Structure formats: structure tokens, C-alpha cells
Amino acid sequence: MTTTVALVPFAVLSMLTIWCAAMMLFTRNVVHAAFWMLACMVSTAGLYLLLSAEFLALVQLLVYAGAVAVLVLFVVMLTLRRREDAVRTRDFSLPALALAALFAVLGWMMVMSLRPAYPDTLPDVTPGVAELGLELFSTWVLPFEMASLILLVALVGAVWWSQGVKRS
């Protein structure tokens, strides 16, 4: 286990993540966009591995790359009447671009101004999956149970909404 984050894997994974996200936004086909999102989530799981968060990387693969991508593809297929509807006109909006660029510049300046406070080297302690489990089931056990309740409620709500409520 190394105690630093090497430049080359970080550069490769981060450029892959950014590129996939940009392709997701600028492709015209909705189905292609869903697959670009999947690729973006997979490379993010690689970033989690770099930060030695192995369990989170696995959860990311299962939840985002597995469940969410399949769900999005299902909804895309259910809401398209013809095959040609998947290809959309390019919707470009200058105000949205200005807003996002402003946010990016502000975030960049904030990180740069706080840069001296941030460490450039990793601490010696590497977190492990066993410690994460202990932490999750001792300190965070109540929020953990509430999270499962949220998932249950969301499941019931999703079924309720999508079955088509009759207009009385």
C-alpha cells in the first residue's frame, strides 16, 4: 500500500472522468448519453480506489454503474415512441454556460486561495474496510437505519407514482 497518490493514474482517471462527463452532455443521442454516464461512474470508482476507499468503489460500481444506468436506460426506452426520437436537437444555452463557467472559476479560485492549508501528502494511516464497517455500525448506526428507511420509502413511492394514478 503506497502512501501517496501517483500522478499518472490520477491524471488518466480524472481526464477520463471529465471527458466522459463532457461527452455525456454534448452527445445528441440520449442512449449514448446514458452510456457515457456509466463510463463516467466507472472511472470515478477508479478514483475512489486511488483514495483507498475500496468499499465505496464497489458500491459505486453496483449502484451507479449497475442500477442507476439500467434504470435510466429503461426510462429512455419507455419514453421514446420512435427510434429516431433518441437523437435530439442540440440544446445549447448561453446563460447556463455562463453560470457553470462562473461557478467553475469561483471554485477554482477558492481551492487555489485555500491551497496552503491543504496537505500535499497522505497521512500514514490507511483506512480499511473492516474499520469502515465498525465505524458504520457503532457511531453511525442510527443514520444507517434511517438510510434504509429512506430507500424503502423511495421504493414504495416510485412504484406508487409510476403505476399511473387514475384521474378521478
Added chain:
Amino acid sequence: MTVGLPAFLLLAALLFSLGLYGAVSKKSAVMVLMSLELMANAVNINLVAFSRFLTPEKMTGQVFAMFMMVVAAAEIGLGLALVIALYRQTKTIELDRVDELKG
């Protein structure tokens, strides 16, 4: 050559901005939901990076990232159910054409 915490933060800021652009500019409801997932993903990278670089022994950031994933999964499930319900009622998911509440 190694990278530190600021590199991860800059990456997350860039990813969040991309997601913000998509969430504001896209006309398809499904694309807006996908852009929201992108933003949640950027926040998760931030949480995990802070947790790894600052307090690796307590792992608060990782636990928070896990709860973020739960909420994001619930959000995308409910959001897509809403999209399906919208499609059943109006036969479209173009956000421009969902303007019944416009006076």
C-alpha cells in the same frame, strides 16, 4: 510525481460545473436527472478526498459519501418514476412543453 488534495478538489469543481451546465440547459427530463447524478458524484469525490487526506482514521467522509449515494439512488428512482408519470399524462418528457401551470 504525486498529487495532493487540491487536485481532487479541482477535479470535483470541474465535474460539478459540467453537471450544473447540464441540469440548467438540458430540455429532456432524463438528461436533467443524469446531470444531477453527475453533480452528486462530484460532491462524493470531494467527501472521499477530504476524508482520505485529513482524517483517514475516522472515515467520516466515507460514511457521508455512502449516505449521499443512498439519497442519490432514492432521488433518481423517484425522479424517473415522476418522468414516467409525466409521460403517461402528457405523452412528452420535453420540459419546454410541460407548462400547464403557466398563467
